[in-house]
Amino acid sequence: MKEENCIFCKIANGEIPSKTLHEDETFRVILDVGPATRGHALILPKNHFANLCELPEETAADAMKLARRMAALMTEKLSCDGLNLVQNNGETAGQTVFHFHMHLIPRYGDDGQKIGWTPGQPTQEELEEIRKTITA
Ligand code: AMP
Numbered sequence: 001m002k003e004e005n006c007i008f009c010k011i012a013n014g015e016i017p018s019k020t021l022h023e024d025e026t027f028r029v030i031l032d033v034g035p036a037t038r039g040h041a042l043i044l045p046k047n048h049f050a051n052l053c054e055l056p057e058e059t060a061a062d063a064m065k066l067a068r069r070m071a072a073l074m075t076e077k078l079s080c081d082g083l084n085l086v087q088n089n090g091e092t093a094g095q096t097v098f099h100f101h102m103h104l105i106p107r108y109g110d111d112g113q114k115i116g117w118t119p120g121q122p123t124q125e126e127l128e129e130i131r132k133t134i135t136a
């Protein structure tokens, strides 16, 4: 399940070299070439799935287990103060490479990066309307 012309398919399967932190049958973990911080890494499945919704449940579960292991390893080795797990789906959400991936972004007290949003102030009625829309 590879997609022609997908750069992450080629990287994950070793056709394009990368700074690899971990490799197994299903995944490759690489250093991002445009890192937000020192040690910014990407978890790539070797098979092609465009986004989270396309990911089989078992691969999703395995990806999260691997994220946990990598987060613990990177926190220890890089002595970072925290770590963001980021995953973008769709252009509007900031996805630029349409092969599912998870970002592991080590955080340091003085890194100057911001990963976040401006909180809204919905009423209870608005929250209830949204809850009904999603669960109906
Ligand atoms: P996203 O915006 O969530 O799709 O993230 C794509 C990420 O892939 C960005 O952080 C890029 O810096 C990174 N990236 C793009 N091309 C490469 C590459 N050839 N090797 C490593 N990282 C890459």
Ligand code: ZN
Binding pocket: 002, 003, 006, 007, 008, 009, 010, 047, 048, 049, 098, 099
């Ligand atoms: Zn791909």
